[in-house]
Amino acid sequence: MLDYRTMDSSALQAEQGRLRQAYDAFAKRGLKLDMSRGKPAPNQLDLSMGLLAMQDYKDRDGVDMRNYGALEGAAEVREFFAELLGAQPGETIVGGSSSLNLMYNMVDLGWRKGFSGCAPWGAQDKVKFLCPSPGYDRHFRISEDFGFELITVPMTPGGPDMDAVERLAQDEAVKGIWCIPVYSNPDGYVYSAETVRRMAEMKAAPDFRVFWDNAYLVHHLTDEALSCPNMLEACRDAGNPQRAMMFCSTSKMTFAGAGVCAMAADAANIEAAKNYLFAMTICFDKVNQLRHVRFLRKEGLAAHMQKHAALIAPKFDAVREAFERELAPCGDIACWTSPKGGYFISLNVLDGCAARVVQLCREAGVVLTGAGAAFPYGQDPRDRHIRIAPSYPSAGELAAAAELLCLSVRLAAVEKLLA
Amino acid sequence: MLDYRTMDSSALQAEQGRLRQAYDAFAKRGLKLDMSRGKPAPNQLDLSMGLLAMQDYKDRDGVDMRNYGALEGAAEVREFFAELLGAQPGETIVGGSSSLNLMYNMVDLGWRKGFSGCAPWGAQDKVKFLCPSPGYDRHFRISEDFGFELITVPMTPGGPDMDAVERLAQDEAVKGIWCIPVYSNPDGYVYSAETVRRMAEMKAAPDFRVFWDNAYLVHHLTDEALSCPNMLEACRDAGNPQRAMMFCSTSKMTFAGAGVCAMAADAANIEAAKNYLFAMTICFDKVNQLRHVRFLRKEGLAAHMQKHAALIAPKFDAVREAFERELAPCGDIACWTSPKGGYFISLNVLDGCAARVVQLCREAGVVLTGAGAAFPYGQDPRDRHIRIAPSYPSAGELAAAAELLCLSVRLAAVEKLLA
Numbered sequence: 001m002l003d004y005r006t007m008d009s010s011a012l013q014a015e016q017g018r019l020r021q022a023y024d025a026f027a028k029r030g031l032k033l034d035m036s037r038g039k040p041a042p043n044q045l046d047l048s049m050g051l052l053a054m055q056d057y058k059d060r061d062g063v064d065m066r067n068y069g070a071l072e073g074a075a076e077v078r079e080f081f082a083e084l085l086g087a088q089p090g091e092t093i094v095g096g097s098s099s100l101n102l103m104y105n106m107v108d109l110g111w112r113k114g115f116s117g118c119a120p121w122g123a124q125d126k127v128k129f130l131c132p133s134p135g136y137d138r139h140f141r142i143s144e145d146f147g148f149e150l151i152t153v154p155m156t157p158g159g160p161d162m163d164a165v166e167r168l169a170q171d172e173a174v175k176g177i178w179c180i181p182v183y184s185n186p187d188g189y190v191y192s193a194e195t196v197r198r199m200a201e202m203k204a205a206p207d208f209r210v211f212w213d214n215a216y217l218v219h220h221l222t223d224e225a226l227s228c229p230n231m232l233e234a235c236r237d238a239g240n241p242q243r244a245m246m247f248c249s250t251s252k253m254t255f256a257g258a259g260v261c262a263m264a265a266d267a268a269n270i271e272a273a274k275n276y277l278f279a280m281t282i283c284f285d286k287v288n289q290l291r292h293v294r295f296l297r298k299e300g301l302a303a304h305m306q307k308h309a310a311l312i313a314p315k316f317d318a319v320r321e322a323f324e325r326e327l328a329p330c331g332d333i334a335c336w337t338s339p340k341g342g343y344f345i346s347l348n349v350l351d352g353c354a355a356r357v358v359q360l361c362r363e364a365g366v367v368l369t370g371a372g373a374a375f376p377y378g379q380d381p382r383d384r385h386i387r388i389a390p391s392y393p394s395a396g397e398l399a400a401a402a403e404l405l406c407l408s409v410r411l412a413a414v415e416k417l418l419a
Numbered sequence: 420m421l422d423y424r425t426m427d428s429s430a431l432q433a434e435q436g437r438l439r440q441a442y443d444a445f446a447k448r449g450l451k452l453d454m455s456r457g458k459p460a461p462n463q464l465d466l467s468m469g470l471l472a473m474q475d476y477k478d479r480d481g482v483d484m485r486n487y488g489a490l491e492g493a494a495e496v497r498e499f500f501a502e503l504l505g506a507q508p509g510e511t512i513v514g515g516s517s518s519l520n521l522m523y524n525m526v527d528l529g530w531r532k533g534f535s536g537c538a539p540w541g542a543q544d545k546v547k548f549l550c551p552s553p554g555y556d557r558h559f560r561i562s563e564d565f566g567f568e569l570i571t572v573p574m575t576p577g578g579p580d581m582d583a584v585e586r587l588a589q590d591e592a593v594k595g596i597w598c599i600p601v602y603s604n605p606d607g608y609v610y611s612a613e614t615v616r617r618m619a620e621m622k623a624a625p626d627f628r629v630f631w632d633n634a635y636l637v638h639h640l641t642d643e644a645l646s647c648p649n650m651l652e653a654c655r656d657a658g659n660p661q662r663a664m665m666f667c668s669t670s671k672m673t674f675a676g677a678g679v680c681a682m683a684a685d686a687a688n689i690e691a692a693k694n695y696l697f698a699m700t701i702c703f704d705k706v707n708q709l710r711h712v713r714f715l716r717k718e719g720l721a722a723h724m725q726k727h728a729a730l731i732a733p734k735f736d737a738v739r740e741a742f743e744r745e746l747a748p749c750g751d752i753a754c755w756t757s758p759k760g761g762y763f764i765s766l767n768v769l770d771g772c773a774a775r776v777v778q779l780c781r782e783a784g785v786v787l788t789g790a791g792a793a794f795p796y797g798q799d800p801r802d803r804h805i806r807i808a809p810s811y812p813s814a815g816e817l818a819a820a821a822e823l824l825c826l827s828v829r830l831a832a833v834e835k836l837l838a
Contacts (some may be wrong), residue, residue, distance in 0.1 A: 022647060037487060037667065039486055039487050040486065042483060042486075045483065045485040045486060048485075049474070052473075052474040052476065052706075053474065054471075055471045055472065057471065061510065064461060065591040065677065066463065066464040066467075066674040066677060067461075067674070067676065068456060068458050068670075068675045068676045069465060069676070096515050096516065096704070097515065097699040097703065097704040098699075098701060098703075099700075100699070100700055100701060101699055101700040104698065104699045104700070108527070112565075122541065138701070141698055142698055142699075145698035146531075164520070188420035215572050247597065251487075251701075255485040255706055256486045256487045256701075257486065257487045257488070257701050257703070257704065257705065258484065258485060258704040258705060258706040258707065278560075279523065279560055279561055280518040280520055280523045280561075281519055281523070282517060282521070282557070282670075282675075282676050283517075283518040283676040284516065284517075284676070284724060285515070285516040285676065285677040285678065285704065285707065287471075287674055287677040288677065290706065328722075334704065353636045384791070
């Protein structure tokens, strides 16, 4: 056993020397690896090459997808995404290649036009957004870009701390919350039924919106396909039908950044969204929409996602095994999540050590997501969280990166304990 | 000769009877045709089926277009559009399928962030946009959606009336002008070198922007490939480098609404645009970008556009011939433009008759662009302008539609003269 907390300073100094030597040796290997984003690996992208072979351009009603029209998506395409999101086709809009863009649009709709008959957010004194943290930096960035106040809400394995959310949502200035309900980014948590119910039922401003980014809803890593209740239905049952705005994307089913996104919401929101989008564009890329739906139906979505899982689950396992082998024996210097889906693992190191770990890794050739990125304004109050994105590197690269990461976590911990 | 202006009322009444009979007979044919938008015909879309066969996904630097990254577009793709727009690759951003969307984004950038260090438009007392009219309804709609005051500027065959533009731009509240410099929508006019120079040189607010929508820059209908000077260069020469924002799109080169768009502007604008877009999305669809560039380079853009011209120029000719045969003999009840490119013809009927003509056509089965659509707020002060979009119908449908249109113009004129 190497429990760092029980070692005296001379033992720690000896350990530091050993770690430093191993780290320096590693740095000389000249590894160059970017693990900063949750990118699919090339062999995952290869799974969808059949998409590029698709030449379909007429939907089942004979409508030509190569021409203008159908701002909300062709009927056949809306049906596919409606089923995926758990909504009716008439409650669904199919967009371009970026669900983040669609979320941005809906925030902008709140900002310029307002929701539910309320004044536009831009005309209200102050707007606050709840940011369950750690969370997705690009969500937080949107609300920051609009000048909203970002309020950190702690994450739990069952979703955001609902006591905190219920309390904060009483403030009329709180207009939204960012949620990744299934295999959350970065913890890999799945919201509980109680979280969904409470979020749907709680008291909140009439123009409060739940931005329900179901980015990983079919992105299982195990045979246990986790899910969580439908937020739109829950909000309807609770008498707050306009509260939910649900999003999804094929970016991690087919091609990252070249897929298709969709949203679903209650009729009033969809009507407002269509009016908003009408001013913005003629239509989205229906050729890409149709070929996606035809390809994914042909493959079978679940079967297709299992092929992804077969490629990335071993990478998640490799990281976890490295952590268990290299970090667990050192005592409580680190803990990590064990997601059953999604794209990320959360690693928490000793308080005050995350930035140092990221620096050590970078200086030895591995770029991780910046420390603090998963928190509002990029600031982790405890400087302990690191987002691990295991999907992109090859198995060999990942083994090396995990080795470096563990070395860096240990080295930073020893430095901290000696300080 | 049938000069309506010289006919007495009994002759007009006899003519009205004949026209009404012909019109009623036509209405019984049960034609159903939508000519309201400038849509390519199916045989034009067929010209780009090679695009769907393209399976390229690595750019010349080996970058995988199927994955995230390159918000501003891959180098190879930026080069293509930079050349098309007449700018440097570093001054060019390649976007998604909608140039209208990109223009909307740039208006929103002015609205939320501001240009050239000025206060955001949204924080200024009043914002006005100049709308050369007749013009493109969807341009005007964007500025209307933001609550700007739309100011009509008369169009001339050499572009907007520059005396009016220069005078109006002195007002610091005037922040933009919508321009379609080559084969303007709907007149088909090409801006003169003098127009470009004066617009670049004139006194205007520092955050005044020329929205230079070069939608039809290679969309020639004759061998005479008209062009107009580069607005970005002109603005640079005039010491107003940030004034120009140039846009283009492949929507009418390949697939309408499923193509690729691009913008070019001075470095400071591009930097601001990239920061803006970064908050909005991860990246645009680079798979579609690359296959467009590879396909259009392989085809040769000019040769490809000649194939389009071969299909649509005869349709423009057919409309013009119908006008000359059916309307010219009736005296000055109508006049029309004779574009050498683009997608539209402007037809001006007797003052106060446009809405009636559109109604008559609709009731007999042909939907035209709504009367007034080409003017701010959808209101043609003289109710005389009709936008003709000849591209979509087949030759047979177009002949029928032109026949109905001419009948309707004559009938409305007779009604007016008798009233």
